Amino acid sequence: MALALNREEVAAYLDEVFPQVRGDFRIDSLSEMRVTMRLLAHDRHLRPGGTVSGPAMFSLADVSAYVLVLGMVGRKALAVTTSCAIDFMRKPVSGVDLIAEGELLKLGRQLAVADVRLRSDGSEALVARASLTYAIPPER
Amino acid sequence: MALALNREEVAAYLDEVFPQVRGDFRIDSLSEMRVTMRLLAHDRHLRPGGTVSGPAMFSLADVSAYVLVLGMVGRKALAVTTSCAIDFMRKPVSGVDLIAEGELLKLGRQLAVADVRLRSDGSEALVARASLTYAIPPER
Amino acid sequence: MALALNREEVAAYLDEVFPQVRGDFRIDSLSEMRVTMRLLAHDRHLRPGGTVSGPAMFSLADVSAYVLVLGMVGRKALAVTTSCAIDFMRKPVSGVDLIAEGELLKLGRQLAVADVRLRSDGSEALVARASLTYAIPPER
Amino acid sequence: MALALNREEVAAYLDEVFPQVRGDFRIDSLSEMRVTMRLLAHDRHLRPGGTVSGPAMFSLADVSAYVLVLGMVGRKALAVTTSCAIDFMRKPVSGVDLIAEGELLKLGRQLAVADVRLRSDGSEALVARASLTYAIPPER
Numbered sequence: 189m190a191l192a193l194n195r196e197e198v199a200a201y202l203d204e205v206f207p208q209v210r211g212d213f214r215i216d217s218l219s220e221m222r223v224t225m226r227l228l229a230h231d232r233h234l235r236p237g238g239t240v241s242g243p244a245m246f247s248l249a250d251v252s253a254y255v256l257v258l259g260m261v262g263r264k265a266l267a268v269t270t271s272c273a274i275d276f277m278r279k280p281v282s283g284v285d286l287i288a289e290g291e292l293l294k295l296g297r298q299l300a301v302a303d304v305r306l307r308s309d310g311s312e313a314l315v316a317r318a319s320l321t322y323a324i325p326p327e328r
Numbered sequence: 329m330a331l332a333l334n335r336e337e338v339a340a341y342l343d344e345v346f347p348q349v350r351g352d353f354r355i356d357s358l359s360e361m362r363v364t365m366r367l368l369a370h371d372r373h374l375r376p377g378g379t380v381s382g383p384a385m386f387s388l389a390d391v392s393a394y395v396l397v398l399g400m401v402g403r404k405a406l407a408v409t410t411s412c413a414i415d416f417m418r419k420p421v422s423g424v425d426l427i428a429e430g431e432l433l434k435l436g437r438q439l440a441v442a443d444v445r446l447r448s449d450g451s452e453a454l455v456a457r458a459s460l461t462y463a464i465p466p467e468r
Numbered sequence: 469m470a471l472a473l474n475r476e477e478v479a480a481y482l483d484e485v486f487p488q489v490r491g492d493f494r495i496d497s498l499s500e501m502r503v504t505m506r507l508l509a510h511d512r513h514l515r516p517g518g519t520v521s522g523p524a525m526f527s528l529a530d531v532s533a534y535v536l537v538l539g540m541v542g543r544k545a546l547a548v549t550t551s552c553a554i555d556f557m558r559k560p561v562s563g564v565d566l567i568a569e570g571e572l573l574k575l576g577r578q579l580a581v582a583d584v585r586l587r588s589d590g591s592e593a594l595v596a597r598a599s600l601t602y603a604i605p606p607e608r
Numbered sequence: 609m610a611l612a613l614n615r616e617e618v619a620a621y622l623d624e625v626f627p628q629v630r631g632d633f634r635i636d637s638l639s640e641m642r643v644t645m646r647l648l649a650h651d652r653h654l655r656p657g658g659t660v661s662g663p664a665m666f667s668l669a670d671v672s673a674y675v676l677v678l679g680m681v682g683r684k685a686l687a688v689t690t691s692c693a694i695d696f697m698r699k700p701v702s703g704v705d706l707i708a709e710g711e712l713l714k715l716g717r718q719l720a721v722a723d724v725r726l727r728s729d730g731s732e733a734l735v736a737r738a739s740l741t742y743a744i745p746p747e748r
Contacts, residue, residue, distance in 0.1 A: 242386075242409050243390065246386045250382055268416070269382050270416055271413070271414065271551060272386075272412070273412070273413040273551075273693030275410065275411045275713070275714075276408070276409050276410055277714040293695070293697060293734050296697075298603060299603065301695050301697055317721070319693065321550070321551060321601070321695065323579065410741070411693075413691075415573070415599055415601065417574040417576075417581055433555070433557060434557040438746070439743065457573055457599065459555055459597065461555065461691060463718060466718070522666075523663050523667040523670065524663075527662075530662055550696055551695045552692070553694075554693075555690065555691045556688070556690055
């Protein structure tokens with residue numbers, strides 16, 4: 189399956205519909221069924237001690253899965269997150285970006301399932317792993 | 329099991345360790361193994377359209393489970409979230425607080441498991457439901 | 469919402485489509501959005517030591533959610549499990565039935581979400597808790 | 609980290625502690641942090657129509673994660689499953705073995721987290737994906 193929207197088109201759409209997070213996330217690469225995103229190291233995502241907070245990790249996983257669905261299905265899909273199962277495994281490295289590698293495991297007519305793995309930039313160890321399910325409305 | 333910390337003590341501790349979310353969350357009630365919290369309706373949690381965002385719902389569920397563990401185990405527990413499974417079921421009502429009812433299902437020596445149900449204030453319908461696992465460090 | 473099928477009708481349907489588990493599960497009660505089921509204490513579900521195995525607990529949670537969907541939607545729904553998040557919290561009591569209390573948290577057009585809590589018969593302590601999502605085919 | 613037990617040692621241990629599933633599962637390969645297992649196509653795992661049932665898929669994911677922990681930690685670990693999040697994505701191919709590829713994402717002192725992907729033998733498409741958490745007792 190080919191992409192419906194490329195990286196630049198998805199990025200422009202995100203800026204338009206989620207202006208409040210502009211400057212927080214960046215799409216490093218987007219290809220068929222795969223994405224790499226980063227959460228830029230900002231004070232506002234931090235826990236005391238300088239590491240990224242759980243909700244910020246959840247956000248990065250969620251937006252990565254959304255970008256995957258959007259890239260494959262296009263703007264007409266008002267896909268909504270229906271579930272997320274996330275395991276937090278290690279403390280992120282303080283003061284560096286958090287990198288998400290997302291893979292669309294299933295893209296059905298009704299449901300999409302994504303797997304997202306989070307690492308601190310420059311590190312191999314997994315910080316967290318999430319699976320996310322998106323419902324794709326029938327009227328697309 | 330009795331509470332190790334009461335509502336006021338837990339609230340004071342949260343203000344101290346998470347000053348960046350002060351004013352976002354409020355503990356309505358805290359008793360043995362049960363808590364009711366609210367996420368105050370603020371612009372910063374909102375999606376376009378005025379509803380609470382997924383990450384804000386995750387945060388409310390996570391902090392509710394944290395408050396439960398803290399209330400039962402006390403300050404010495406540097407409990408950390410190890411996993412969360414959350415189902416998003418309905419769109420929250422626009423412009424109102426989000427209410428969490430949390431219950432500690434298990435409080436073991438190593439692990440605590442909480443169930444959290446989210447509703448829009450004044451509404452019976454569930455917006456989301458989460459289970460969260462916290463690891464309790466052995467050295468307590 | 470009223471039941472589409474009552475307890476006896478659902479039980480007869482289960483016997484017909486899953487003859488291989490006849491005699492394993494029993495529906496104690498079925499009402500709108502709620503079910504109580506039991507897994508009868510049999511040798512074949514047991515781990516060494518006499519407790520119910522994880523897969524048998526998963527089965528009981530899954531069939532409880534299926535019975536809920538079937539009771540509410542009726543036979544025409546060939547609902548399939550799309551996800552399950554289960555927490556195992558305590559060892560079941562050896563040699564007794566396992567009881568499931570299931571609640572349908574959401575019954576949408578495309579998705580149903582159920583919460584199921586498992587206890588050993590005669591005991592208050594939770595053995596496990598599961599959330600299950602069922603996809604309901606669009607052609608019903 | 610090196611393996612504490614090799615494939616043959618783990619297989620012998622499984623036969624000893626879970627004699628009731630002997631002949632159902634086979635370890636194809638076991639290396640540091642990775643395992644490939646199969647569920648042999650048997651009538652007893654089948655749904656009407658000849659596909660593998662949800663509980664049988666859960667069992668395969670669970671035993672794969674258990675084999676990973678056992679291989680890395682050795683017999684002294686009486687590790688127990690504490691949670692599982694599983695997504696069922698496609699119907700398994702009728703009448704063929706189900707293959708699990710498992711990876712240990714984290715092996716901590718208290719918790720191990722595994723990712724398991726299931727496919728029908730000879731097929732690339734994912735049938736299911738699971739994350740499983742095992743608690744490792746402190747007294748090892």
